[in-house]
Amino acid sequence: xxxxxxxxxxxxxxxxxxxxxxxxxxxxxxxxxxxxxxxxxxxxxxxxxxxxxxxxxxxxxxxxxxxxxxxxxxxxxxxxxxxxxxxxxxxxxxxxxxxxxxxxxxxxxxxxxxxxxxxxxxxxxxxxxxxxxxxxxxxxxxxxxxxxxxxxxxxxxxxxxxxxxxxxxxxxxxxxxxxxxxxxxxxxxxxxxxxxxxxxxxxxxxxxxxxxxxxxxxxxxxxxxxxxxxxxxxxxxxxxxxxxxxxxxxxxxxxxxxxxxxxxxxxxxxxxxxxxxxxxxxxxxxxxxxxxxxxxxxxxxxxxxxxxxxxxxxxxxxxxxxxxxxxxxxxxxxxxxxxxxxxxxxxxxxxxxxxxxxxxxxxxxxxxxxxxxxxxxxxxxxxxxxxxxxxxxxxxxxxxxxxxxxxxxxxxxxxxxxxxxxxxxxxxxxxxxxxxxxxxxxxxxxxxxxxxxxxxxxxxxxxxxxxxxxxxxxxxxxxxxxxxxxxxxxxxxxxxxxxxxxxxxxxxxxxxxxxxxxxxxxxxxxxx
DNA sequence: TGGGGTCCT
DNA sequence: AGGACCC
Numbered sequence: 001x002x003x004x005x006x007x008x009x010x011x012x013x014x015x016x017x018x019x020x021x022x023x024x025x026x027x028x029x030x031x032x033x034x035x036x037x038x039x040x041x042x043x044x045x046x047x048x049x050x051x052x053x054x055x056x057x058x059x060x061x062x063x064x065x066x067x068x069x070x071x072x073x074x075x076x077x078x079x080x081x082x083x084x085x086x087x088x089x090x091x092x093x094x095x096x097x098x099x100x101x102x103x104x105x106x107x108x109x110x111x112x113x114x115x116x117x118x119x120x121x122x123x124x125x126x127x128x129x130x131x132x133x134x135x136x137x138x139x140x141x142x143x144x145x146x147x148x149x150x151x152x153x154x155x156x157x158x159x160x161x162x163x164x165x166x167x168x169x170x171x172x173x174x175x176x177x178x179x180x181x182x183x184x185x186x187x188x189x190x191x192x193x194x195x196x197x198x199x200x201x202x203x204x205x206x207x208x209x210x211x212x213x214x215x216x217x218x219x220x221x222x223x224x225x226x227x228x229x230x231x232x233x234x235x236x237x238x239x240x241x242x243x244x245x246x247x248x249x250x251x252x253x254x255x256x257x258x259x260x261x262x263x264x265x266x267x268x269x270x271x272x273x274x275x276x277x278x279x280x281x282x283x284x285x286x287x288x289x290x291x292x293x294x295x296x297x298x299x300x301x302x303x304x305x306x307x308x309x310x311x312x313x314x315x316x317x318x319x320x321x322x323x324x325x326x327x328x329x330x331x332x333x334x335x336x337x338x339x340x341x342x343x344x345x346x347x348x349x350x351x352x353x354x355x356x357x358x359x360x361x362x363x364x365x366x367x368x369x370x371x372x373x374x375x376x377x378x379x380x381x382x383x384x385x386x387x388x389x390x391x392x393x394x395x396x397x398x399x400x401x402x403x404x405x406x407x408x409x410x411x412x413x414x415x416x417x418x419x420x421x422x423x424x425x426x427x428x429x430x431x432x433x434x435x436x437x438x439x440x441x442x443x444x445x446x447x448x449x450x451x452x453x454x455x456x457x458x459x460x461x462x463x464x465x466x467x468x469x470x471x472x473x474x475x476x477x478x479x480x481x482x483x484x485x486x487x488x489x490x491x492x493x494x495x496x497x498x499x500x501x502x503x504x505x506x507x508x509x510x511x512x513x514x515x516x517x518x519x520x521x522x523x524x525x526x527x528x
Numbered sequence: 529t530g531g532g533g534t535c536c537t
Numbered sequence: 538a539g540g541a542c543c544c
Binding site: 055056057058059061075076077093094095096100119120121122264266289290291292293294295296297401403 | 529530531532533534535536537
């Protein structure tokens with residue numbers, strides 16, 4: 001083995017590496033296989049082995065692998081799915097209740113491995129397990145499951161062994177989900193969220209794949225089209241195509257000012273980083289939802305009587321969810337999709353403040369059955385509806401949605417004295433001094449303390465812990481070297497080459513007081 | 529072309 | 538309030 005050498009590190013510090021140096025984090029992305037279909041098959045095992053599609057209105061939103069083998073695809077219309085596969089069995093998936101319930105069970109299983117779990121939809125989770133990684137003796141680590149494009153080069157930062165350990169944790173998580181819940185899943189293991197998610201899809205049902213850091217550029221360019229990068233949606237894609245950017249490589253090499261013109265500095269910079277496989281975003285602990293809603297689409301309706309009926313039905317559904325949540329929202333939003341004369345639809349929404357009465361000690365009644373409360377909310381909703389429809393006499397509505405938000409932010413209560421630190425004994429020695437205390441080197445506190453905390457305080461603590469975890473938040477404000485007038489947050493995210501170019505420009509400007517209007521810096525200056 | 533969500537502008 | 542993104 002050769003000696004470590006700072007110059008060498010510089011040479012090999014490509015753009016795909018994290019600018020904060022090395023690949024410090026270990027992120028696991030867990031993706032449940034054909035989620036709705038699996039839940040339906042667990043609820044009704046007689047469906048197993050047969051082609052099954054989950055329908056919502058006119059669409060097959062997902063289907064099991066038997067159906068995929070027969071040509072059914074996600075988001076296919078019912079009609080074409082049945083043409084492809086006449087034997088397709090359809091289950092209605094418009095009510096998400098069962099899917100929500102299983103999703104919570106999955107979340108709790110994952111939480112038993114790390115407090116840093118972020119939900120994405122009902123069937124995906126990111127887990128940051130960096131703090132679970134141990135320094136091992138000279139044991140050769142083996143990756144569990146697949147390795148993406150296995151190669152011989154080893155990153156000097158030591159991430160290979162940590163990712164291998166991550167793959168073992170991922171394997172345990174998936175075994176756990178399978179044994180306890182009967183759920184099969186895929187996992188991707190990598191040093192950031194983007195790459196973990198992407199690599200997990202390379203071996204598809206019921207498997208897992210680890211990305212070693214030396215292959216990150218190879219993985220991202222294998223996507224071929226920028227639209228395949230999570231974070232680049234249809235709107236951004238349209239603008240990229242207008243610039244003639246239709247490959248990952250073109251996105252990588254397009255001058256940042258060109259992207260900035262089309263997308264703004266923040267988005268431009270972000271997606272160019274994504275195109276190199278760079279993603280410094282942290283795993284954000286999923287706390288209680290910020291909004292709880294329900295919506296329903298239907299064939300056009302034209303009378304307030306019909307609207308009222310639909311809204312009452314929706315209100316019953318959403319109130320059940322709000323009651324179960326337990327908090328009292330203070331905002332109510334109505335969403336309406338109008339059929340526009342010119343054939344295409346438009347969504348509009350109106351929001352208002354409410355006093356939410358049910359839930360806690362309402363003496364007259366409680367729960368979703370409080371008729372007076374419901375009537376008041378219905379009145380509010382119809383008022384919002386009127387605001388949207390206005391003086392339009394020939395309206396047609398094809399969707400109604402209700403959403404409650406404005407939940408108390410748990411941040412408000414009891415300041416100074418009862419700092420969250422009071423929950424942590426200043427212990428200098430662990431209760432069991434010298435044990436292999438399973439994973440990791442946490443000097444901070446014993447995780448069992450967390451179990452005793454009130455839920456809201458516990459959440460606060462975990463968030464705080466996450467913010468302090470160096471590996472989980474590389475985005476510390478470091479204004480050092482940032483050129484004048486440039487948002488340090490933006491500057492910090494720029495690829496190394498660009499940052500250096502900006503700094504070079506600044507030096508130039510300082511030396512010669514000549515003002516050029518056509519330089520890079522102007523694109524990063526804050527508007528003023 | 530669904531029924532949810534989040535964050536940013 | 539709307540628009541972008543995610544599933």
